[in-house]
Amino acid sequence: MQHLxxxxxxxxxxxxKRHLPRLMGHRAGADALDxxxxxxxxxxxKYLTVYAFSTENWKxxxxxVSGLMKLLSHFIKSxxxxxxxxxxxxxxxxxxxxxxxKLQKEIAxxxxxxxxGDFTLIVALSYGGRDEIVRAAERLxxxxxxxxxxxxxxxxxxxxxxxxxxxxxxxxxxxxxAGIPDPDLIxxxxxxxxxxNFLLWQAAYAEFYFTDVLWPDFDKAEFDKAxxxxxxxxxxxxxxxK
Ligand code: FPP
Numbered sequence: 326m327q328h329l330x331x332x333x334x335x336x337x338x339x340x341x342k343r344h345l346p347r348l349m350g351h352r353a354g355a356d357a358l359d360x361x362x363x364x365x366x367x368x369x370x371k372y373l374t375v376y377a378f379s380t381e382n383w384k385x386x387x388x389x390v391s392g393l394m395k396l397l398s399h400f401i402k403s404x405x406x407x408x409x410x411x412x413x414x415x416x417x418x419x420x421x422x423x424x425x426x427k428l429q430k431e432i433a434x435x436x437x438x439x440x441x442g443d444f445t446l447i448v449a450l451s452y453g454g455r456d457e458i459v460r461a462a463e464r465l466x467x468x469x470x471x472x473x474x475x476x477x478x479x480x481x482x483x484x485x486x487x488x489x490x491x492x493x494x495x496x497x498x499x500x501x502x503a504g505i506p507d508p509d510l511i512x513x514x515x516x517x518x519x520x521x522n523f524l525l526w527q528a529a530y531a532e533f534y535f536t537d538v539l540w541p542d543f544d545k546a547e548f549d550k551a552x553x554x555x556x557x558x559x560x561x562x563x564x565x566x567k
Contacts, residue, residue: 326555328372329365330508330531332523333358335515335539348392353541355400362413362446364548372445372505376523380420380453394428397450401431405438414442418501419452420460447505454525461499461526465491468499502527510555514540530562 333354340350358375365373378393401415408415415435422429432450468474474490497503507527513519516537520528534551538544 326368326370326509326552328374328506328508328510329370330374330376330511330524330528331361332376332511332513332517332521333540333543334513334517336541338515339539339541347389348396350541351393351396355396357541357543360545361543361548362444364545366411366444368552371443372447372508374418374447374449374502374505374508374524376449376452376521378419378450378452379522380423380451380456381522383423383451394425397448398428398431401428401435405435408435408439408442408446412442412444413439414445415439416445416447416505417450418447418457419450420456421450423451445505447502449523452501453522454520454528455522457501458526460501461496464499465496497526500526507531509560510534510551512536512551514538514543530560532558532560 336350336354337347338350339353340347343349362373377397382393383390404415407413415432417432417436421432424432465474474495502524507529508524508531510533511520511524511528511531512534514536516535518535524531532555534554536543536547536551538547
């Protein structure tokens with residue numbers, strides 16, 4: 326497996342069960358992310374994508390939103406050295422212009438400093454799959470407007486309707502995840518059985534693993550269970566299999 330993606334759900338319920346503020350749940354969630362990153366590296370996984378803040382999460386209370394933003398900013402500042410030393414490339418996907426200018430700058434600086442790491446941590450921030458697809462369409466349109474699209478004569482026409490210069494590869498190259506392979510496995514914690522607008526395009530052939538464990542309680546045993554379950558799947562990708 327090259328790429329694991331995680332919907333880190335259940336931080337709020339974890340805190341509630343302990344009569345703690347929701348933000349404490351998110352803090353415990355950040356620790357769970359740290360541990361998971363470590364297990365991924367050990368397992369030889371090259372990409373870990375985590376859903377940290379969705380385009381819908383802006384509807385939460387002002388306190389929770391600002392607490393999460395502070396947590397992210399703290400993560401970025403406090404992890405720089407560790408990420409660089411451990412060869413972890415940091416990358417953000419999502420509508421980053423929604424974020425404060427300060428946070429945008431911190432993100433860009435960390436992305437620059439960690440470039441070239443052999444393991445990539447991708448954090449989805451103000452992210453929505455539909456929003457990403459719409460922005461990709463806008464980028465594509467912009468390319469076309471500037472005359473940066475390949476001319477039809479240059480294309481190998483393989484489909485009946487191939488008069489269009491746009492194919493899946495061209496489209497994917499305009500997504501935030503350009504250059505990143507699709508996720509092989511998507512884990513969602515806390516018992517919800519939904520994709521919730523996460524990696525809509527990229528999840529086309531992903532396997533899924535759902536667990537009732539709340540994200541802050543996600544441990545090595547659960548990680549191993551998810552990986553073992555994945556390795557038993559017969560991934561035909563639409564073909565006829567072995
Ligand atoms: C979902 O739980 C979780 C989130 C909306 C935030 C996830 C963020 C972190 C784990 C913070 C750490 C991330 C980084 C990159 C430092 P929920 O609040 O929806 O839980 P609930 O469904 O139980 O209320």
